[in-house]
Amino acid sequence: MTSPLYGQMMDVPLLASSLLSHAARHFGDTEIVSRRIEGDIHRYTYRDCEKRAKQLAQALIALGVEPGDRIGTLAWNGYRHLECYYGTTGMGAVCHTINPRLFPDQIAFIIDHADDAYVCFDMTFAPLVDIIAPQCPKVKGWIALGDASCIGEHLGQYLGNMEQPVLSYETLVTAQDGNYEWPQFDERTASFLCYTSGTTGNPKGALYSHRSTVLHAYGAALPDAMGASSSDSILPVVPMFHVNAWGIPHAAPLVGAKLVFPGKDLDGKSLYELMESEGVTYSAGVPTVWLALLNYMKQADVRFSTLKRTVIGGSACPPAMLRTFEDDYGVEVIHAWGMTEMSPLGTLARLSWKQKQRSPDEQRASREKQGHVIFGVDMKIVGEEGQELPWDGRAFGDLYVRGPWVIDRYFRRDESPLVDGWFPTGDVSTIDADGFMHITDRSKDVIKSGGEWISSIDLENIAVSHPQVAEAACIACSHPKWTERPLIVAVLRPDATLTRDELLAYYDGKVAKWWVPDDVVFADELPHTATGKLQKLRLREIYRNHVLPDVAEKAV
Structure with missing residues (x-):
């Protein structure tokens, strides 16, 4: 048997750091705007972000962090959290985003299960850190995302239970010069660790790779997916601690889009004012957040001047919400579906040319579904006897998926959940002749x-x-x-x-x-x-x- 003929192409690994390097080199002056915990608006560029991310990588190395170590984050959407994304993964460590809305015992379990070496936290979470720190003896230190004076303000009231040191992020970062080259390593190396919300039993970890992270960013930025562009100003309302903000912190630098981070203030008035002041064209979030925004806009009798598209996922978008956005405010709604185990994007309801030739009612009916897969994801529905069901929009069964950004197994679990190479999502769905998937229920919620x-x-x-x-x-x-x-x-x-x-x-x-x-x-x-x-x-x-x-x- 003859050996295969290999292509003669450069062997350049797909690494998360390359996304930020690309943005810093080719969109260096593009802004990253953050409403800070301190209350003010912070502005800098992708070029500035990469330098500080490199400074963070140097600081972590100085602390003794080694490739493969996990660095936790308890933080809102902001520029420092973005630096944590790239500084940790860029030097070969793993960025472990932690959902602060979980119960404290669950958070402590996650930190302990992940063996986090250090945990970076916004000062608004100082009371939470004070509670969980005694339950996390393996953490070497807690890094407050602020300067030394910010820590001093909280030491008296909180952080009194801390046996480990509390370090200042700004002190660590500014002590370094940023003269650092991102290392090259195997693209299959772990990059991010995200845990499920743990509604049944303890949360389970999904350990992503650099390869899956970059491929997911490519998929998310496709025109029939999120459709991000360098002409966009993107405000991710979905938190960076929720499945990496659906990949936006990676897709935005991939295309060179402006990023706008809302910090902790996610009420309707705060979101609307930030969207207007920063010319936001694109956003993404769960239905509960949009409900608050739409209620505020109705009461205040205001309209969007720049917002054109929003992705709604996390749970099914009510058709009434879709109609309100589109009919009352002229904003396109992109209905999306995914899972932590899928990095998370799976399907998005963007219509094909053929579907756009149909009546407005038929188009809207399709867009109310969860939509079509993007390249990188395959899916099927299976009946009670394990047989694959037809794509006729009527037969519904258990939804299975597979692809290069779908997990093979959970972190630190030997057994694999896969069934014949497919991941069982736990959703019950139909798929129509257009390939549009519609979630009818979670398998445990079906009546x-x-x-x-x-x-x-x-x-x-x-x-x-x-x-x-x-x-x-x-x-x-x-x-x-x-x-x-x-x-x-x-x-x-x-x-x-x-x-x-x-x-x-x-x-x-x-x-x-x-x-x-x-x-x-x-x-x-x-x-x-x-x-x-x-x-x-x-x-x-x-x-x-x-x-x-x-x-x-x-x-x-």
Whole structure:
């Protein structure tokens, strides 16, 4: 057998540092704007960012950090966090972004499980660090993302439980000269470590590689994906501690886009004012954040002057939200889906030329789905017997994915979750003839009534399309005849007068009669996970003893 003929191309590894080097060399004057924890607006360029990232790499080496060591971050979206992204991975260490919205015990578990050598933290998280530090004995030191005076202000009130040293980020960085060349190494080397939100059991780690990180950045920047460009001013509302802000901190320098970081202030007024002042053209975030922004804009009677597109993911985008953005404010909504285990992007609802020839209603129906895969991801749906199901938009089954930025196994776990080389996502979906995937439920949330499945997401979307409903969740309630029936838990808008019967009547003609929920309860608020998703497990606990009306009548 003859050996294969290899191409005669340069063997240049795909490394995360190359993304920042590219931006610094070819878009060196492009701005990175941050609303700082200190309260002011900070501005500098990609060229400045790379120098400081190199200074950070030098500082970490001086602290004894070696390639492969994990460096944790507890930080908001800002320029220092971006420097942590590139300074740690650039010198061969692993950047471990930590979600500060998790329970303290879960955060301590994650830091201990990851064996973080150092943890960088914004000073707003000083009280949290004070709580978890005693549970993290393997951490060598805590690096406060500020100067020495900033630390001094907090030492008296917080950080009193610290046995390890508290170091000043600015002191460490400014002590170095930045005269440092990014090392070259195997592109399969680990780059980032992100943990799942841990809604069931302890969080699990997804360990990305430099290769997967760069390939994901390429995929995210494609025109039919996020479509980022050097002409964009991008504000990632999605936190950098949530699956690397969906890859935006890597895709933006890849194309040379301006970056605008909102810091800790994610209320509607703060986001709107920053978007307007910085000419933001593109943004991304979860539905709960956009709900607050849209409510503010309606109350203040203001409009966007520059925003053109926004990516909505993390949980299903309610069709009513999509219509509000597009019809009322002229902003294109890109519905997206992905997972921590997928780095995270999987599908985006960008229409093909063929789909754009259809009626406006048909186009919108497609764009309300989670969309088409981007190159780098393949998917299929599987039935209860393990058979692959047809792409007809009707058959729904368990969704499986695979690709170069999908995990092979979880961090520090020997067993692989893959099934015949495919990752089981835990979502129940359909795929239509256009290749557009539509999530109908999480496998653990699906409602099975009389042996037939009911999509809780579809019922939720109808509820929130009612003008008096702010948010809604649909869960299963036990039923003696049908096994399970749907219950709607709704949060009303201020001054709403909507009744249970009126909301149930709203379903008439929108779904099959047997899909109509059996009951509605109104709540002041709904529980959410640390990443902004509806916490249906908690809702099922709260309403596990709820008795549906027809069951109560028969019991009398």
